[in-house]
Amino acid sequence: MEIKAFESRYKDDVVELWRECGLVVPQNDPAKDIERKMKVDSDLFLIGFVDETIIATVMGGYDGHRGWINYLAVKPSQQRKGYGQSIMQAVETLIRRKGCPKINLQVRSSNKAVIEFYSAIGYGNDNVVGLGKRLEYDS
Numbered sequence: 001m002e003i004k005a006f007e008s009r010y011k012d013d014v015v016e017l018w019r020e021c022g023l024v025v026p027q028n029d030p031a032k033d034i035e036r037k038m039k040v041d042s043d044l045f046l047i048g049f050v051d052e053t054i055i056a057t058v059m060g061g062y063d064g065h066r067g068w069i070n071y072l073a074v075k076p077s078q079q080r081k082g083y084g085q086s087i088m089q090a091v092e093t094l095i096r097r098k099g100c101p102k103i104n105l106q107v108r109s110s111n112k113a114v115i116e117f118y119s120a121i122g123y124g125n126d127n128v129v130g131l132g133k134r135l136e137y138d139s
Helices: 008-020 030-037 083-097 112-120
Strands: 002-005 045-050 053-062 067-074 103-105
Touching (some): 008 030, 008 053, 008 067, 030 053, 053 083, 067 083
Antiparallel strands (some): 053 067
């Protein structure tokens, strides 16, 4: 898999991958999420290609205290081939280079397969409750 930084010409393909992976939810407009990300640490938004087809994405962030992972996606037909682990290693390396000591991410507690994936690559349950507050509504 070839991994490189996101470019706007790939937006539609990325959003389609996210839909295919079940990452698009009504309260988040994926196009707006991409626009927002391109304004902050755009170098941490990665896409993975196999044979010139986008098969993976990850959106990383670093706020000066903690790193964050969002929109990790691997095309369902390409899962369990190491692509998720590879793109995570790439974004972790970039986040670490910014001086980040720890990366956080959120997974719905019902998504057991994804929790198992993250556990297998070294992420553990911090036993915290994720809270959020919408400051802008996309829909």
